[in-house]
Amino acid sequence: MTFVDQSIKILKKNKYKITGPRMAVLNVLEEAKIPLSAYDIEEHVPEHIPINVVTIYRVLDVFETLNIIHKVHTKEGYVRCDFELQKGCHSFAICNKCGRADEFLQEKCDLKSTLPKKLAYKSLSHISELSGLCEQCA
Amino acid sequence: MTFVDQSIKILKKNKYKITGPRMAVLNVLEEAKIPLSAYDIEEHVPEHIPINVVTIYRVLDVFETLNIIHKVHTKEGYVRCDFELQKGCHSFAICNKCGRADEFLQEKCDLKSTLPKKLAYKSLSHISELSGLCEQCA
DNA sequence: TTATAAATGCAATAATATTTTATTTGAATT
DNA sequence: AATTCAAATAAAATATTATTGCATTTATAA
Known part of the structure; x- marks a missing residue:
């Protein structure tokens, strides 16, 4: 589809x-x-x-x-959205040169668990964006 | 200091x-x-x-x-920058209500390792931002 | 087919960011 | 303390991203 x-x-x-x-x-x-x-x-x-x-x-x-x-x-x-990915953490790898952005899934996302206990946030959502060079531009 | x-x-x-x-x-x-x-x-x-x-x-x-x-x-x-934190992954917990932003450290950051092998990025840096409600606003 | 809530168009404006060029200044050196 | 100059700043114009209010149009359920 x-x-x-x-x-x-x-x-x-x-x-x-x-x-x-x-x-x-x-x-x-x-x-x-x-x-x-x-x-x-x-x-x-x-x-x-x-x-x-x-x-x-x-x-x-x-x-x-x-x-x-x-x-x-x-x-x-x-x-x-890349619907191929399961529901979960939507993260992006972004190329600094050509601008391409690939969505990827963090299967075992531990971001929420890394929030220190003393920061008592009720977390709702998060975004992770990784900047680098894609295969073509590297 | x-x-x-x-x-x-x-x-x-x-x-x-x-x-x-x-x-x-x-x-x-x-x-x-x-x-x-x-x-x-x-x-x-x-x-x-x-x-x-x-x-x-x-x-x-x-x-x-x-x-x-x-x-x-x-x-x-x-x-x-919160200089108290060690060098590493600079992430933020952000309150949707009051706007407060707390920097926190992901001691065992696994973001780069979650990038699928087929996305052959040479990763340089990344940012993670978590939106939620701080203790006061929750 | 029609009623109507939902969606769109339009005009104005706000907020964020960059470029270019001319001028000023911090601080190293004497 | 005066001199020097690369570094930093100011000014003006422009580009980019985003929002608000109100009038008008339209997709779809009945």
């Missing part, structure tokens, strides 16, 4: 409408290898169906909530 | 000058519990010694290079 199909399924399941802007953003992110900003996405959308950037931000908000996409904070951009 | 003194020591060791703007930024960050943007810092600097925001960005760049401060990417802000 493709990324787009899987995403549509998730949208419907959660009572969100299938709209033009949402489909356009899904199609752009399906192909992207590097994190794209809302403005990047605006440029990649086919010229005959222009979308307001504000709309793109709102679409991205919904997609993030549904875990259809993830925000790569160190790059201020968004990438599609 | 205070954060400011330790920072001065590191600046001198690396042949950077001790200047007004650098001292002002150090003094602001020494007290801050939450990540501050360059513009936040500009507002916190004493009124009788205004600093250009561009200068603050450049000061922050140097400080980041020297690991005197860290950027909290999920908040687009900067916090002082």
